[in-house]
Amino acid sequence: MSDSDKNSLGGRLRRYAKVGGTIGGLAGKMATARLLGRDLNQIEDAQDLEAALGGLKGPLMKVAQLLATVPDALPSNYVEALGRLQTNAPPMGWPFVRRRMVTELGKNWEKKFETFDRQAAHAASLGQVHKAKSLEGQNLACKLQYPDMLSAVEADLKQLKLVFSIYERGTRSLSTGQIHQEIAARLREELDYDRERRHMELYSDMLIDEKHVSIPKPVVNLSSQRLITMNWLNGKPLLSLKDEPLEVRNVVAENMFRAWYVPFYHFGVIHGDPHLGNYTIAPNQVINLLDFGCVRVFHPRFVKGVIDLYEALRTDDEMLAAEAYACWGFKDINKELMDVLNIWAKFIYSPLLKDKVTRIQESENGLYGAQIAAKVYKELRRVGGVTPPREFVFMDRAAVGLGSVFLHLKAEINWHKMFNGLIEDFKIEELHDRQSRILTRNQLPLPE
Numbered sequence: 001m002s003d004s005d006k007n008s009l010g011g012r013l014r015r016y017a018k019v020g021g022t023i024g025g026l027a028g029k030m031a032t033a034r035l036l037g038r039d040l041n042q043i044e045d046a047q048d049l050e051a052a053l054g055g056l057k058g059p060l061m062k063v064a065q066l067l068a069t070v071p072d073a074l075p076s077n078y079v080e081a082l083g084r085l086q087t088n089a090p091p092m093g094w095p096f097v098r099r100r101m102v103t104e105l106g107k108n109w110e111k112k113f114e115t116f117d118r119q120a121a122h123a124a125s126l127g128q129v130h131k132a133k134s135l136e137g138q139n140l141a142c143k144l145q146y147p148d149m150l151s152a153v154e155a156d157l158k159q160l161k162l163v164f165s166i167y168e169r170g171t172r173s174l175s176t177g178q179i180h181q182e183i184a185a186r187l188r189e190e191l192d193y194d195r196e197r198r199h200m201e202l203y204s205d206m207l208i209d210e211k212h213v214s215i216p217k218p219v220v221n222l223s224s225q226r227l228i229t230m231n232w233l234n235g236k237p238l239l240s241l242k243d244e245p246l247e248v249r250n251v252v253a254e255n256m257f258r259a260w261y262v263p264f265y266h267f268g269v270i271h272g273d274p275h276l277g278n279y280t281i282a283p284n285q286v287i288n289l290l291d292f293g294c295v296r297v298f299h300p301r302f303v304k305g306v307i308d309l310y311e312a313l314r315t316d317d318e319m320l321a322a323e324a325y326a327c328w329g330f331k332d333i334n335k336e337l338m339d340v341l342n343i344w345a346k347f348i349y350s351p352l353l354k355d356k357v358t359r360i361q362e363s364e365n366g367l368y369g370a371q372i373a374a375k376v377y378k379e380l381r382r383v384g385g386v387t388p389p390r391e392f393v394f395m396d397r398a399a400v401g402l403g404s405v406f407l408h409l410k411a412e413i414n415w416h417k418m419f420n421g422l423i424e425d426f427k428i429e430e431l432h433d434r435q436s437r438i439l440t441r442n443q444l445p446l447p448e
Helices: 009-036 043-053 060-067 076-087 094-105 149-170 177-190 193-206 246-267 300-315 318-328 335-353 367-383 390-409 415-423 428-441
Strands: 113-116 127-134 139-145 227-231 269-271 279-282 286-289 295-297
Touching: 094 139, 094 227, 149 177, 177 390, 193 227, 193 246, 193 269, 193 295, 193 428, 246 269, 246 279, 246 286, 246 300, 246 390, 246 415, 246 428, 269 390, 295 390, 300 318, 300 335, 300 390, 300 415, 300 428, 318 335, 335 367, 335 390, 335 415
Parallel strands: none
Antiparallel strands: 113 127, 127 139, 139 227, 269 295, 279 286
């Protein structure tokens, strides 16, 4: 690891200098606004934040997506501004790329490729992708991590803790300690490209029978802890399908559903980031999964809890619902709190409970979901709040993110049949055995 990649005091201080003033100012405004009852949701403030952070690389952009799922954690205009940075991050220039490639593959790295594009094909928060061609003529994608990211992650996580502390002073709905721990763990994992390579191989293993999902194949001798080289997958953005016939959009939705939930219900693994930039659509509605940094492995008992809660909502079984929430990791569940949690659960599970062809929700936009979330958080304040378990963070994010995808597609599917097809004959012992075998085979740790 080069000096610029270490979690150095100097690196963190530089990051604090770049970010601290802006985030500190935001936190101060939030505190003042909450104290005085003022509206912080001012568009010019959001534009100031976007301008101040526009040249920065790092996890702040990813954190913005997570904050979007926590109502009132940040004003909507701030979340929108940070979201634009996530999808439109400016690439690093050729001098950086050349230095980084020397560090990862050695002084004569260019001789290991037939061609290597100097201009990045795609740039995001933690790294950028260059198109290349192997000596054998295969098209490749080279994902290269930006410098000093470990220091940036640690510094930004400290800033996030500050924002969360301001949030908690203004509301009693959520205790954010477990949320912060989970975000921190996943962000640190995303910096390890060798682990991401193993995630890629894990997904190829889990989805080997899914003919409508494509996983890139890593090129091990052209990869390192800060560089992943893989075969290039051609495809087009999901939103380009919005005017396609309904039957085409339905097939894409079904393939997306299976790409995310076959790994979860059969192996206890979820892709935690259904961001529009993390997949493309190939011919015949094949899903190209492109990014495997944010992968969450769950203990089989958590998966059982997800299925048990579905059964509890379907049969109105309060005792089973309480057991399910306990399996998820919620503590001290009483009837009043469970009734509030069930408001959100019924929203998420609603399309799975109806044995008929339907859209993922009645509304054609996310406003209804936001209204449900606002109601839940208001009720949580009333009953004294809750501490969401770590496991809940990315599972909820995946469900909400995929729901957004299905909204974009305006897909009309019998979600009930698709879901029940995945969970029929579910046995926790068999899931435990399958998970143990596949994680061990791909040199990944078992869940605690």
